[in-house]
Amino acid sequence: MAGLTELQDEQLLRMMQVGDENAFTTLYRRRQGGIYRFVLEMSGSAPLAEDVTQEVFMALIRDSRGYDPSRGPLAAYLLGMARHHALRFLKRDQTYVSNTQTEDGARDCGEAASASREDPHSAMSRRETVQSVRQAILSLPGHYREVVVLCDLNEMSYEDTASVLGCSVGTVRSRLHRGRALLIQKLTGGVKDEAGHEAIDPNRCLV
Amino acid sequence: MNCKDFENVIHALVSRRLVDKTKQLEALEHAGQCLCCALRLDEETKLTERLQAFSSTLQGQRAPVRVEEELLRAFRESAVASSARLFGVSRKRLWRGLGWGLAFAATVAIAWTVTFLWPRLHPGSSKVPSRAANHLSPAPSEVSRASLAPGQVGPRAARNGAATPQIAHAGSLERAAQDESAAELTTDFISLGTCDDSQCMEEATLVRVALPAEALLALGVEAGNDYSPEGSVLADVALGSNGVPFAIRFVNYSGGNNEN
DSSP: OTTGGGSOHHHHHHHHHTTOHHHHHHHHHHHHHHHHHHHHHHHOOHHHHHHHHHHHHHHHHHOGGGOOGGGSOHHHHHHHHHHHHHHHHHHHOTHHHHTHHHHHHHHHHHHHHHHTTSOHHHHHHHHHHHHHHHHHHHTSOHHHHHHHIIIIISOOOHHHHHHHHTSOHHHHHHHHHHHHHHHHHHHTTTTBOTTSOBOOOTTTTOO | OOHHHHHHHHHHHHTTOOOOHHHHHHHHHHHHHOHHHHHHHHHHHHHHHHHHHHHHHHTTOOOOHHHHHHHHHHHHHHHHHHHHHHHHHHHHHHHHHHHHHHHHHHHHHHHHIIIIIHHHHSGGGTTHHHHHHHHHTTOSSSSOOSOOOTTOOOOOSOOOOSOOOSEEEGGGHHHHHHHHHHHOOBOOOEEOSSOOSTHHHHTOEEEEEEEETHHHHHTTOOOOTTOOTTSEEEEEEEEOTTSOEEEEEEESOOOTTSOO
């Protein structure tokens, strides 16, 4: 198993296709976190993230030959599948999103654990920031949200993001620009920022 | 760099994706000169910090262990199912291949039997009969080459006391006739009128029989000196493939007009 961690995703996939369980386990452990977080950030729902993660890897077990290496890395393929499943689940069952509030408590436990080492005021401030960012992200339109999640939260390149979303790099750039502008708008209370200053319209001072 | 150019690179700048150092410096220099762009840079930087803070809270988030267990179970079932499916397919292919192989082997065996074995088992049924027919009719030695006709009798050359087979297929008659020609005295074949073409002779089977001596008279053969009505004479009867006799010759018989 130790040797398997050195292998690339595509090599693990080939081994998995011939029934190597360790290769599958290695691949799963390497990629499941990113998929789970992506869906969690997209939907705010841990059960949905769990379902989608399972569904993605089930699909890989059922038909791993659906992956075409010429169309991008396996990680992008898996995230693309996750996005597809997440959108399908969200369209089918809106309760996943409405459950967001109830999951916040559970997620806050993790945040509280990490914040316990900070002083109470900064921990409180941090917690509020995280809450506001989460709400702002979840309130974005889907096509902006997924770009922000992939590029900013998961630090994926524009090219990989374009591969996941099945669009051009230019589209990714423009959506990211617009998504971030919307986020700024939401996080600054519409037109005011935290200090009460009016938010800058990115287009107003273009020379 | 102007504000529009700055706006184009601002995201790359704050997310540290702007690898071109020159552009990076130009952007920062522009932000130092333009208040609007400086505020934009500040906004974007704050947003990036907030997103990173949010992202860091999710870093430890992973799917529960039960998902992995569920998937591993599914993977094992899938592996078993696929191997079973693979075995099923190969078994089908094996049986299909075996069937074709058996059919091919049977075809080869039949062809070999027809080509090589059949002539040995039934020498008179293929190529030999034509030669045998030559022996059956005017055949080997000095026997008359005239067409067969009732009453026509010609002595064979030699005599021999050796036993001759009771039944001989026409195909083996070349060798047999040579032996016989040296050992027996026979008449020419006498047509019985049941076959007019040479095809009958090619398919003929020769049967040696013992006939009442009266048969000689019935066939119009002249009685010899040793003729006795109560006695019997040996004869070779040529039978067609349908079992109908169409020619006969007498063995070790010297007719009244023949030499010894």
